[in-house]
Amino acid sequence: MLELEDAVEAPQCCHSSQGCAPEPQFAVAENLCRVVSNQWVNDEYKHLIVNGPEVALRAQPGQFFHLACPPDQNGAALLRRPMSLYRVSPHEGTIEFLYKVQGLGTRGLAGLRAGDTLDALGPVGRGFTVPASAGxxxxxxxxxxxxxxxxxxxxxxxxxxxxxxxxxxxxxxxxxxxxxxxxxxxxxxxxxxxxxxxxxxxxxxxxxxxxxxxxxxxxxxxxxxxxxxxxxxxxxxxxxxxxxxxxxxxxxxxxxxxxxxxxxxxxxxxxxxxxxxxxxxxxxxxxxxxxxx
Ligand SMILES: Cc1cc2nc3c(=O)[nH]c(=O)nc-3n(C[C@H](O)[C@H](O)[C@H](O)COP(=O)(O)OP(=O)(O)OC[C@H]3O[C@@H](n4cnc5c(N)ncnc54)[C@H](O)[C@@H]3O)c2cc1C
Incomplete structure (x- = not known):
């Protein structure tokens, strides 16, 4: 398991023609999150809210978590599935995801209930960098x-x-x-x-x-x-x-x-x-x- 102290350093350069983004300060950890709710918002999408530890609550717009989806009924293990940060509230200690229920992984996610544990690796990746002067x-x-x-x-x-x-x-x-x-x-x-x-x-x-x-x-x-x-x-x-x-x-x-x-x-x-x-x-x-x- 990746712990905070094993935090992975992000790459040093964004390779962008617009210059390098500020050095990312995020640490990646395997977060064991408690499910608060997991509700349908329409016929295809669910809204998942989990409590996350401090490192997960530092997620920035555009970053994502790599979610360990519960196995199917045959118990077959699945690769993690990437999901973007939808909302984060450091004050309430919650992270939210909005996801389309499609295949094996997201169908497993759809079965999560309040109180269950979700293993969320992250926050991962480089998020959006809006120019400081943007109005x-x-x-x-x-x-x-x-x-x-x-x-x-x-x-x-x-x-x-x-x-x-x-x-x-x-x-x-x-x-x-x-x-x-x-x-x-x-x-x-x-x-x-x-x-x-x-x-x-x-x-x-x-x-x-x-x-x-x-x-x-x-x-x-x-x-x-x-x-x-x-x-x-x-x-x-x-x-x-x-x-x-x-x-x-x-x-x-x-x-x-x-x-x-x-x-x-x-x-x-x-x-x-x-x-x-x-x-x-x-x-x-x-x-x-x-x-x-
Ligand atoms: C960085 C990132 C952020 C994402 N954020 C969200 C999000 O916020 N909400 C959301 O609903 N989906 C998001 N996705 C897509 C999501 O990861 C896939 O829909 C999910 O992995 C499908 O898993 P599954 O087991 O349900 O479906 P599978 O059975 O694996 O596949 C079902 C369908 O989804 C497609 N698919 C599978 N994996 C991906 C993938 N990684 N990217 C694109 N299409 C895929 C397959 O081609 C197939 O058409 C994101 C993907 C990435 C890479």
């Missing part, structure tokens, strides 16, 4: 990408930074956390497949009009290739920095197994490639350096 940021999330971006809204509120959040989903019923983001002071814009507003040209028009009304200083997105390509095009045009949190199958989440390596541009303005571990150099990367898939 207005855009969060563009589809589906569960919202889980990863929501902590940025909490951070922005604490810093007095304005947030516009564009939430995309198949249908209105699958849009999550809109109320929470509004309470956090965000200007929330919802687009859905159902009414056709999630189409790329409409989302692009929405972002451009948002920027025209009040300049964006930073954008963040998560997961979707379509949204990545859209934001790469818009931010290159408007000269706005941005980042993406990537989702990638991974093994150890500690930079050792290299299962989550992906190609990246060495710098935003070059086609020369380099290879980075999503778990360790990421999961948050510069928008323009990320190679679409």
């Amino acid at each position: 207005h940021i855009l969060l563009l999330a589809r589906g569960v990408g919202l889980a990863t971006l929501t902590p940025l809204a909490d951070w922005a509120r604490s810093k007095g930074v304005s947030v516009t959040a564009v939430l995309s989903a198949r249908s209105e019923g699958l849009v999550m956390s809109a109320d929470y983001l509004k309470e956090a002071g965000a200007n929330v814009l919802i687009v859905t497949d159902e009414d056709g507003t999630s189409q790329v040209d409409h989302v692009e028009a929405l972002i451009r009009s948002t920027h025209a009304a009040r300049g964006l200083d930073y954008v963040a997105t998560c997961g979707s290739n379509r949204l990545l390509q859209l934001l790469q095009r818009i931010t290159a045009d408007l000269d706005v920095p941005g980042q993406i949190a990537l989702e990638q199958h991974m093994g150890c989440a500690l930079g050792a197994c290299f299962a989550c390596v992906r190609p990246f541009r060495k710098q935003a303005d070059t086609q020369d490639l380099t290879y980075r571990r999503v778990c360790w150099e990421g999961p948050v990367f510069d928008l323009q350096e990320t190679v679409s898939w």
Whole structure:
């Protein structure tokens, strides 16, 4: 078991063309967390709240935990599953996750009840780095990408930074956390497949009009290739920095197994490639350096 004193040092350089992010100060530990609640929020997603020890409560927006999901009914052990920090409350001692119930691992998670123990390795990875001068940021999330971006809204509120959040989903019923983001002071814009507003040209028009009304200083997105390509095009045009949190199958989440390596541009303005571990150099990367898939 990894203890606090065995804390793993994070890498020394972010390799970004925008310079190195501040040295990460996080320690990674295997945290035995007590489940507070684990409720359905709609037909597909559950909201898990756990009590975590101090090291886990230091998690930053964009970081994640590698969760040991309970085994299936045959007792077969599973690899851990990565889940983004959704919310953290050091005051209440709680960490929250918002997850889609899909396969064996998340079905195991879905069975957790209040009082059960969840083994959560983390917090892992490099989170978002918003420019210190930013006054207005855009969060563009589809589906569960919202889980990863929501902590940025909490951070922005604490810093007095304005947030516009564009939430995309198949249908209105699958849009999550809109109320929470509004309470956090965000200007929330919802687009859905159902009414056709999630189409790329409409989302692009929405972002451009948002920027025209009040300049964006930073954008963040998560997961979707379509949204990545859209934001790469818009931010290159408007000269706005941005980042993406990537989702990638991974093994150890500690930079050792290299299962989550992906190609990246060495710098935003070059086609020369380099290879980075999503778990360790990421999961948050510069928008323009990320190679679409
Ligand atoms: C850094 C990071 C943060 C994440 N945060 C969240 C989150 O906050 N909420 C959430 O619901 N999901 C999140 N994911 C995705 C989540 O890890 C996968 O959905 C989960 O591992 C699926 O496990 P499973 O056993 O239920 O499904 P499996 O049976 O393993 O797979 C079911 C489906 O999920 C896909 N999948 C499996 N693992 C991953 C993965 N690591 N990344 C992307 N797709 C995967 C498979 O291709 C398959 O389509 C995150 C992934 C990463 C890498």
